[in-house]
Amino acid sequence: MNRLPRLRVLHGLLLLLLLLLLLLVMVDAAMAQPFGLNRGTAPSEVGGFAGWILAKQAEFYRMLSGLIRAAKADGSAAYTLLGISFLYGVFHAAGPGHGKAVISSYLVANNETWRRGIVLSFASAILQAFSAIAIVGVVAALLGATAKVMGDTVRVIEIVSYALILLIGLRLLWVKGRALLQAVGLKERAHAHDHAHEHGHGHHHHHDHDASAWSHGHAPEPSELAGVHWLRRGLTAIVAVGLRPCSGAIIVLVFALAQGLFWIGVASTFVMGLGTAITVAAIATLAVGARELAGRLAKAKPGAGVIILRGLETAAALVIVLFGAALLTGYLASERLMGV
Amino acid sequence: MNVLLRILFVSLLVLAAGSLAQAHPHVWVTMQTELVYAPDGTITGIRHAWSFDDMFSTFATQGLESKEKGKFTRDELAPLAKVNVESLKEFGYFTFATADGKKMELTDPAPGFWLDYKDQVLTLNFLLPFKKPVKAKELKVEIYDPSIFVDFAFAKDKPVQLAGAPKCKLDVVLPREMTFAEGKALSQIPAEEKNTTMAWGAQFASKILVHCP
Numbered sequence: 339m340n341r342l343p344r345l346r347v348l349h350g351l352l353l354l355l356l357l358l359l360l361l362l363v364m365v366d367a368a369m370a371q372p373f374g375l376n377r378g379t380a381p382s383e384v385g386g387f388a389g390w391i392l393a394k395q396a397e398f399y400r401m402l403s404g405l406i407r408a409a410k411a412d413g414s415a416a417y418t419l420l421g422i423s424f425l426y427g428v429f430h431a432a433g434p435g436h437g438k439a440v441i442s443s444y445l446v447a448n449n450e451t452w453r454r455g456i457v458l459s460f461a462s463a464i465l466q467a468f469s470a471i472a473i474v475g476v477v478a479a480l481l482g483a484t485a486k487v488m489g490d491t492v493r494v495i496e497i498v499s500y501a502l503i504l505l506i507g508l509r510l511l512w513v514k515g516r517a518l519l520q521a522v523g524l525k526e527r528a529h530a531h532d533h534a535h536e537h538g539h540g541h542h543h544h545h546d547h548d549a550s551a552w553s554h555g556h557a558p559e560p561s562e563l564a565g566v567h568w569l570r571r572g573l574t575a576i577v578a579v580g581l582r583p584c585s586g587a588i589i590v591l592v593f594a595l596a597q598g599l600f601w602i603g604v605a606s607t608f609v610m611g612l613g614t615a616i617t618v619a620a621i622a623t624l625a626v627g628a629r630e631l632a633g634r635l636a637k638a639k640p641g642a643g644v645i646i647l648r649g650l651e652t653a654a655a656l657v658i659v660l661f662g663a664a665l666l667t668g669y670l671a672s673e674r675l676m677g678v
Numbered sequence: 679m680n681v682l683l684r685i686l687f688v689s690l691l692v693l694a695a696g697s698l699a700q701a702h703p704h705v706w707v708t709m710q711t712e713l714v715y716a717p718d719g720t721i722t723g724i725r726h727a728w729s730f731d732d733m734f735s736t737f738a739t740q741g742l743e744s745k746e747k748g749k750f751t752r753d754e755l756a757p758l759a760k761v762n763v764e765s766l767k768e769f770g771y772f773t774f775a776t777a778d779g780k781k782m783e784l785t786d787p788a789p790g791f792w793l794d795y796k797d798q799v800l801t802l803n804f805l806l807p808f809k810k811p812v813k814a815k816e817l818k819v820e821i822y823d824p825s826i827f828v829d830f831a832f833a834k835d836k837p838v839q840l841a842g843a844p845k846c847k848l849d850v851v852l853p854r855e856m857t858f859a860e861g862k863a864l865s866q867i868p869a870e871e872k873n874t875t876m877a878w879g880a881q882f883a884s885k886i887l888v889h890c891p
Contacts, residue, residue, distance in 0.1 A: 484741035589737045593736045
């Protein structure tokens with residue numbers, strides 16, 4: 339008879355751990371530096387898996403210039419270039435930036451499915467490739483402007499992109515935060531009632547949220563956020579994340595342009611975007627999986643479970659707000675085009 | 679369900695560990711550094727020669743006017759050098775020095791900094807004077823970007839030199855440029871194994887130690 343409560347405690351602990359990990363990943367994933375606080379101390383040692391990712395992406399990136407040069411003399415080098423561009427994209431996206439955190443948090447907050455997560459990841463990565471190509475194509479190739487002009491253009495785009503992230507976060511926080519308060523309020527009210535009523539009310543309440551927590555066709559309260567128009571709604575997220583081009587892609591494109599191989603640079607950028615999309619989609623899928631698991635665990639805990647889920651969604655929305663604010667104020671540098 | 683749970687946990691753990699890498703270099707700098715001493719043995723400044731990688735060099739010179747295509751003179755690069763030096767200020771010139779454990783303040787670069795362009799590589803030359811030149815038994819200079827956007831590595835040839843400090847001893851110079859072979863070796867270390875033989879992080883903190891009597 340002792341087993342049941344113990345199991346429940348275990349489940350609770352697991353749920354808590356899962357949420358903590360999820361938050362950690364979301365917060366950390368896009369940070370170039372932990373809120374810029376480590377200025378003045380040497381970066382700590384990076385070993386093992388992280389060091390490996392780091393070494394790989396640096397290695398691939400540094401191979402790109404040689405391959406673009408080689409492609410000039412020998413067309414078949416272009417295939418190698420595309421292969422390496424793809425790998426670079428995959429590994430590069432594992433670092434900060436590229437909207438992993440925003441997309442993951444968005445999916446968690448909105449309780450989207452993994453399929454939608456993959457669509458959002460790919461759409462934003464492709465938009466990012468387009469954005470880099472458009473900037474280099476127009477500013478550098480057509481207008482012949484300097485790197486400084488390109489840098490300034492990126493900065494303007496950046497501000498729009500970060501402001502959008504902040505807006506998305508605020509909107510989500512408003513809706514999800516209210517849902518959380520409502521869930522808390524409902525539970526308290528249920529407690530205040532007499533036993534019979536509490537039972538009835540509590541049961542009804544539980545059932546209601548049961549549906550809304552992990553099915554997508556439901557109607558009221560945060561329904562607006564997980565309903566039919568998810569793609570249109572997701573469009574803001576796609577634009578917010580995809581508008582800002584990757585500095586690496588811009589540098590590669592300019593380099594290819596200087597070698598008279600702009601189109602090879604364009605192809606490389608798209609393949610890079612594809613690689614990026616795969617990594618971002620994988621991470622987004624993990625986040626959605628964790629969210630769903632948390633949902634299933636929470637299902638076992640009627641009243642508190644709903645509050646925990648709403649809490650998680652609110653936290654995810656808060657993460658987006660913090661990101662947007664930190665990026666917008668320059669507190670957090672996702673990437674920078676230094677010195678030009 | 680339990681299997682699923684375990685898979686999720688492991689993936690999240692790996693992710694959490696992996697994403698802490700925070701690495702993103704887009705600019706590679708190969709540097710030569712000279713520590714400048716006055717005749718009385720005080721350290722007065724640090725002279726840097728930073729060569730950018732070819733992709734960034736091409737990017738930075740994009741659209742710049744030059745008389746001869748593909749070549750830039752010092753004069754033609756002067757405006758870019760000014761922008762470079764000015765924007766480096768925000769990052770403390772990525773140069774962090776201590777004298778006998780005390781932090782040394784640097785001033786803005788002395789006038790006369792310049793960029794040159796050779797073999798499609800831009801090199802930024804500038805001298806960072808110390809605010810208060812001091813005599814130091816132990817001088818430590820580190821050059822790195824805390825956000826790892828710029829990757830600094832010493833040149834294989836003449837990485838660090840002492841100018842006018844005959845009695846001082848250059849003790850430690852860390853690290854060198856990582857070769858592709860080393861990168862490959864690093865990549866072959868299994869992910870779950872703690873990498874102790876090749877301290878990758880040391881690649882970021884290029885450290886100079888000078889001991890004077």
